[in-house]
Amino acid sequence: MFGKLVRNDVAWLIIFVAVILLLPVILGRTGLSRTPFDQSPTEELQKLNPPPEVVLIGDSMLGTRIVPEQLAKLSKSPVFVNILEGSASARWYLYLKNHLARSDVKPKQVVIFFRDRYLTDPSFRTSAQYQELLHASMLGEEPVVEKLLEGSDTSRFGWLAKFFEWLYPSQQLRDPAAEYVVERAQKLTENITAEGEEFNNALDRTFDMNLLRPDTPSELASEDLNEAPFDASPEKSFLPHMVALAKENGWHLTFYRVKRRPQAGNIREDKPELTEYMRDLRTYLNANGATLVDVTSDDTIGIAYYSDGDHVGEKMRGPYTVHFFERLKELFR
Amino acid sequence: MIFHSLDFIVFFVAVVGLYWAMPFRWQNRFLLAASWFFYGYVSPWFIGPLAVATLTDFLVAREIPARPGRERLLVAVSVAINLGMLGVFKYFGFFVDNVNAIFSSFGLTTFEPGLSIILPVGISFYTLQSIGYTVDVYRKRIAPCRSLVDYALYVSFFPQLVAGPIERSTHLLPMITSARTIDAARITSGLQLILWGFFKKVVIADSMAITANKIFALDQPDFALLWVGVFAFAIQIFADFSAYTDIARGAARILGFEIIENFHGPYLSQTPHEFWGRWHISLSSWIRDYVYIPLGGSRCGPTRNMLNLIGAFAVSGLWHGAQWNFVLWGLYWSFLTIGYRALGLETKPLLSSTRASAVGLAKIILLFLLTCFGWLLFRETNPTYLWKYMTLNPLTVSHEQLRVALFLGIHAIFFALPLLAYDILCRLPRPVLQAWQDRPVIRRVSELAVACLLFITILILRSHAPSEFIYFQF
Numbered sequence: 001m002f003g004k005l006v007r008n009d010v011a012w013l014i015i016f017v018a019v020i021l022l023l024p025v026i027l028g029r030t031g032l033s034r035t036p037f038d039q040s041p042t043e044e045l046q047k048l049n050p051p052p053e054v055v056l057i058g059d060s061m062l063g064t065r066i067v068p069e070q071l072a073k074l075s076k077s078p079v080f081v082n083i084l085e086g087s088a089s090a091r092w093y094l095y096l097k098n099h100l101a102r103s104d105v106k107p108k109q110v111v112i113f114f115r116d117r118y119l120t121d122p123s124f125r126t127s128a129q130y131q132e133l134l135h136a137s138m139l140g141e142e143p144v145v146e147k148l149l150e151g152s153d154t155s156r157f158g159w160l161a162k163f164f165e166w167l168y169p170s171q172q173l174r175d176p177a178a179e180y181v182v183e184r185a186q187k188l189t190e191n192i193t194a195e196g197e198e199f200n201n202a203l204d205r206t207f208d209m210n211l212l213r214p215d216t217p218s219e220l221a222s223e224d225l226n227e228a229p230f231d232a233s234p235e236k237s238f239l240p241h242m243v244a245l246a247k248e249n250g251w252h253l254t255f256y257r258v259k260r261r262p263q264a265g266n267i268r269e270d271k272p273e274l275t276e277y278m279r280d281l282r283t284y285l286n287a288n289g290a291t292l293v294d295v296t297s298d299d300t301i302g303i304a305y306y307s308d309g310d311h312v313g314e315k316m317r318g319p320y321t322v323h324f325f326e327r328l329k330e331l332f333r
Numbered sequence: 334m335i336f337h338s339l340d341f342i343v344f345f346v347a348v349v350g351l352y353w354a355m356p357f358r359w360q361n362r363f364l365l366a367a368s369w370f371f372y373g374y375v376s377p378w379f380i381g382p383l384a385v386a387t388l389t390d391f392l393v394a395r396e397i398p399a400r401p402g403r404e405r406l407l408v409a410v411s412v413a414i415n416l417g418m419l420g421v422f423k424y425f426g427f428f429v430d431n432v433n434a435i436f437s438s439f440g441l442t443t444f445e446p447g448l449s450i451i452l453p454v455g456i457s458f459y460t461l462q463s464i465g466y467t468v469d470v471y472r473k474r475i476a477p478c479r480s481l482v483d484y485a486l487y488v489s490f491f492p493q494l495v496a497g498p499i500e501r502s503t504h505l506l507p508m509i510t511s512a513r514t515i516d517a518a519r520i521t522s523g524l525q526l527i528l529w530g531f532f533k534k535v536v537i538a539d540s541m542a543i544t545a546n547k548i549f550a551l552d553q554p555d556f557a558l559l560w561v562g563v564f565a566f567a568i569q570i571f572a573d574f575s576a577y578t579d580i581a582r583g584a585a586r587i588l589g590f591e592i593i594e595n596f597h598g599p600y601l602s603q604t605p606h607e608f609w610g611r612w613h614i615s616l617s618s619w620i621r622d623y624v625y626i627p628l629g630g631s632r633c634g635p636t637r638n639m640l641n642l643i644g645a646f647a648v649s650g651l652w653h654g655a656q657w658n659f660v661l662w663g664l665y666w667s668f669l670t671i672g673y674r675a676l677g678l679e680t681k682p683l684l685s686s687t688r689a690s691a692v693g694l695a696k697i698i699l700l701f702l703l704t705c706f707g708w709l710l711f712r713e714t715n716p717t718y719l720w721k722y723m724t725l726n727p728l729t730v731s732h733e734q735l736r737v738a739l740f741l742g743i744h745a746i747f748f749a750l751p752l753l754a755y756d757i758l759c760r761l762p763r764p765v766l767q768a769w770q771d772r773p774v775i776r777r778v779s780e781l782a783v784a785c786l787l788f789i790t791i792l793i794l795r796s797h798a799p800s801e802f803i804y805f806q807f
Contacts, residue, residue: 006775009517016521021789157339173793185744206737213552
């Protein structure tokens with residue numbers, strides 16, 4: 001019977017397509033669970049002694065600009081610099097909601113480092129390799145996150161992508177699978193290479209951003225976001241939710257817009273649409289008790305500060321920290 | 334539209350369904366409309382140059398038999414229009430840059446071109462395909478196509494329009510003009526090819542692209558690390574380009590067409606001549622038939638033959654891109670070919686089977702290393718860095734970078750293994766392959782198992798950093 005089916009071309013085509021498409025559906029639904037909530041950022045906050053009065057949040061824009069120890073020394077007040085690698089507005093919101101607000105730490109000031117339109121692009125850095133990090137920041141059901149991410153995918157076949165994600169949950173294994181391959185490769189080299197942390201440090205040192213070619217196209221160049229005008233609607237971005245959280249918890253929110261890599265003459269010029277966007281963002285924040293600090297037009301932050309793309313070089317992080325402190329001195333009083 | 338996108342999957346499923354539901358007299362028109370939709374999906378203006386090339390060669394070829402004595406002139410018109418378009422879109426910026434470099438070296442004022450030109454994807458591919466048709470008509474290998482729809486479909490058939498294989502009129506046109514029948518076995522086989530292509534692209538090529546890009550982004554990589562980067566690029570470019578071909582062949586097969594194979598285990602070649610018979614076969618055979626042989630090929634003195642080889646490879650290099658490194662890459666392969674011939678390495682020595690295998694393996698490894706050197710010329714477009722990389726001292730390798738290089742090299746080998754396994758399987762002795770063909774139940778069940786494995790691997794191991802096909806830029 002089976003042999004007969006296999007020999008029949010049409011029957012075999014149907015079996016072939018059905019098995020390929022359905023097998024991963026079945027396999028993907030056995031023993032898979034979403035990344036659980038990671039409690040450690042809250043615990044890290046609780047351990048801080050004295051508790052910080054100023055908390056800085058951001059991605060590598062923060063990580064490559066501020067030297068925490070130096071800032072603490074300059075400000076003479078407890079400061080906590082929390083670099084959430086590869087993060088954007090979804091994780092900043094979740095960090096504020098699920099860690100900072102739930103901890104005993106009650107800072108007066110929260111500063112968020114961002115670039116251009118990051119604050120109002122809710123889906124940015126929420127899929128692919130960022131998904132697991134996002135899940136680790138989610139405390140059970142997160143209706144705000146679910147709703148914003150659902151509504152933000154305006155691509156033509158976004159619904160189909162979502163359907164495939166639902167159909168094949170085994171895609172959640174992408175990070176562990178990639179890590180497994182890396183671990184195997186590492187195991188094979190362990191006789192010569194150092195293991196674990198030390199080896200990861202060797203990798204980090206080899207591909208340090210300061211060792212990149214000056215003509216390297218910035219990985220950030222591809223991260224130019226859409227050119228939509230500013231929209232303060234809670235259905236469109238995490239920004240109003242962050243502002244609301246700040247009001248609830250008595251934090252003063254400062255959004256620090258970093259200067260992207262300048263062009264000739266240390267100048268970075270915005271397109272007219274972005275200038276308009278920033279004006280509207282400032283108006284919105286001022287009306288809601290928050291502040292926008294925009295250093296894009298600051299010509300003292302010249303090309304000499306930068307390594308690759310929008311990142312600041314290691315040697316210039318000290319001077320940048322001083323510059324940052326001078327500019328936001330008020331916050332640390 | 335790119336193959337590894339949801340847009341393409343939706344488009345292709347819809348096209349296949351409608352295509353097989355309609356009678357033959359509508360199929361070519363429908364496929365032509367689908368092909369133009371596919372091509373103009375992102376930038377509709379790309380259809381302009383495609384339409385010009387199509388119309389030019391359709392009209393010129395029709396006139397060739399009708400105007401005896403003027404055939405050469407007509408071919409020249411076709412070549413001039415096609416290469417003219419290619420020149421404007423692809424080489425104008427390169428020309429201006431070089432003229433400016435010469436001007437500035439003499440202290441003269443350089444000039445800025447008043448227009449910035451975007452290269453329509455696939456123009457290098459369909460230009461050659463279209464010129465090939467006109468020359469084939471001139472050489473009386475094929476009669477001029479009577480239907481503009483059929484000819485336009487030949488030039489713009491969507492599975493192979495953007496990155497080949499470069500089809501021959503004698504091969505594809507007869508398939509277009511004759512009726513196709515739906516065949517379940519061919520559809521299954523087409524799906525297998527597509528799956529294999531997707532696997533190679535999103536699992537292997539895109540993962541290797543991360544390694545290669547990281548290393549080539551370093552200002553001062555050590556010798557070992559750089560060469561691991563080159564190795565990763567060698568895997569990336571093969572997986573990437575052959576993936577495109579496999580998806581193209583699979584898609585065409587589902588539609589009832591059999592387009593030519595473009596790769597056949599190139600990294601298992603022993604000589605440059607063999608390599609070019611296995612790598613980008615449609616381009617190398619096009620250059621052989623329409624450039625090298627018209628120049629005189631090997632039917633001339635050794636010096637002239639050498640010059641013909643250099644010329645043909647230089648054209649091949651320049652075809653890839655408007656950069657001097659591509660020309661250098663072409664010339665490098667011509668010197669390799671000449672060198673192998675001069676040293677008698679092209680011929681197989683008469684040895685016992687064990688010794689022949691050992692020598693064969695050594696030749697494969699040697700040629701692979703030489704191929705990798707060629708990929709360095711191909712990959713690095715900045716002459717300062719190219720020189721820096723070529724002059725790296727292998728003895729001044731830091732221990733730390735050596736460890737990282739070893740790790741990344743093994744990581745790259747993991748990803749290269751499926752490619753190697755596939756190429757070795759394809760080279761199994763004929764009786765073994767025949768025995769496999771003769772056991773349909775075992776064959777089909779194991780093909781299904783492999784296909785499931787590929788699909789699951791695509792789901793869980795595809796790269797987080799998808800990239801376009803490398804050959805889109807050419």
